[in-house]
Amino acid sequence: MSRRPVFLVTGSDLAPQALALLGDYEMVFAGKTPTEDGIVELCRRHDPVAIIVRYSKVGAAAMDAAPSLKVISKHGSGTDTIDKAAAKARGIQVVAAAGANAAAVAEQALALLLACAKSVVALDRRMHAGHWDKATHKSVELEGRTIGVIGLGAIGLRFARVADAMGLRVLGFDPYATNLPAYVMPAALETIWRESDAISLHCPLTADNAKLLNATTLAACKPGVIVVNTARGGLIDEDALLAAIRSGQVASAGLDSFAVEPMTAPHPFHGESRITLSPHIGGVTADAYVKMGLAAAQNALAVLNG
Known part of the structure; x- marks a missing residue:
C-alpha cells in the first residue's frame, strides 16, 4: 500500500487543475465504467481517505472496505448515487460540487x-x-x-x-x-x-x-x-x-x-x-469538467483539513 494517503476517483480521469491540488495524495482511478463491486475491491486494496464520485454507486460495502475513509465528494451536484445514510452512520461526510455545472x-x-x-x-x-x-x-x-x-x-x-x-x-x-x-x-x-x-x-x-x-x-x-x-x-x-x-x-x-x-x-x-x-451529458463541457473537478477536490480537502 502507498505511504501517501489515497484519493479514489470513480472514473478514469480528473481535471489537471484538480490533480494539482491533490499532489500530497496518491491518486487511484477506477476506469471509464466502474462497477460497485470494482469500487469495493479498490477500497479494500487502497483504503482511501477520500472518494471522488464520477460514475457508478458508492454504498455501504465500499465504505466498510475503507476504514480510513473520511469524505465522499461528488464530481457534480447530485448525490443520489451515494448511500448517504450509510455514510452518516459511519461518520463519513458527503459533499457535492453544487453549482459547478x-x-x-x-x-x-x-x-x-x-x-x-x-x-x-x-x-x-x-x-x-x-x-x-x-x-x-x-x-x-x-x-x-x-x-x-x-x-x-x-x-x-x-x-x-x-x-x-x-x-x-x-x-x-x-x-x-x-x-x-x-x-x-x-x-x-x-x-x-x-x-x-x-x-x-x-x-x-x-x-x-x-x-x-x-x-x-x-x-x-x-x-x-x-x-x-x-x-x-x-x-x-x-x-x-x-x-x-x-x-x-x-x-x-x-x-x-x-x-x-x-x-x-x-x-x-x-x-x-x-x-x-442525449446521453446524460448536460454537465459535460470542457469548462464544467474543470469547475466540477476543482470543486470536488476542494470540498474533499476542506473536510480532510478540518
Whole structure:
C-alpha cells in the first residue's frame, strides 16, 4: 500500500487543475465504467481517505472496505448515487460540487426545450432525406407561454432566468427554495401540471419524488405539454411518459437522463420521433469538467483539513 494517503476517483480521469491540488495524495482511478463491486475491491486494496464520485454507486460495502475513509465528494451536484445514510452512520461526510455545472446543464435544458418546440431533429432528418416542409410545418412559439420549473437550485434558477428572458411565464416549485427572484412565480405542483405548456425538471432524486411524472400527473397536465429532464431519470415513469407521447398528451420530450444508465439497446424510446435523447451529458463541457473537478477536490480537502 502507498505511504501517501489515497484519493479514489470513480472514473478514469480528473481535471489537471484538480490533480494539482491533490499532489500530497496518491491518486487511484477506477476506469471509464466502474462497477460497485470494482469500487469495493479498490477500497479494500487502497483504503482511501477520500472518494471522488464520477460514475457508478458508492454504498455501504465500499465504505466498510475503507476504514480510513473520511469524505465522499461528488464530481457534480447530485448525490443520489451515494448511500448517504450509510455514510452518516459511519461518520463519513458527503459533499457535492453544487453549482459547478449549473451553466452547462441549464444550457442543455434550453437546447432540449428548443429542439422540442422547433422540431430541430425531425426537420434535420427530413432535410437530409431531401424534403422541404416549409408549407406544412408549424413550430411552437415559446414567447407568452408558461413553463413549470421543478427544482430551483443553481441550475433551475439559471434556466428560469433564460426562460424569462425569452418571454416565458415561469412557474417554480421547490419546497426548500427561499428568496426567489421576481421572474419566478412560486406555484404548487397541481398548478404547474394545470397551467404549464412545458415542464423542466431540475430537482434531486429522492424517495419522495421518484416517478414524480407518472400516469396520474401527466394526465393532469395540459394536453400537448413539452417535458424536459436534465436532472435524474428516476423522476419520470418512463412507461407512462411513452404512453403519453403516443397518445399526444405529451407533445414531445427532451431527455438527458434515464432510469437505467447507460441506456441499453433496444430501448422503448428508440425510434420515437418526438423524443429527443442525449446521453446524460448536460454537465459535460470542457469548462464544467474543470469547475466540477476543482470543486470536488476542494470540498474533499476542506473536510480532510478540518
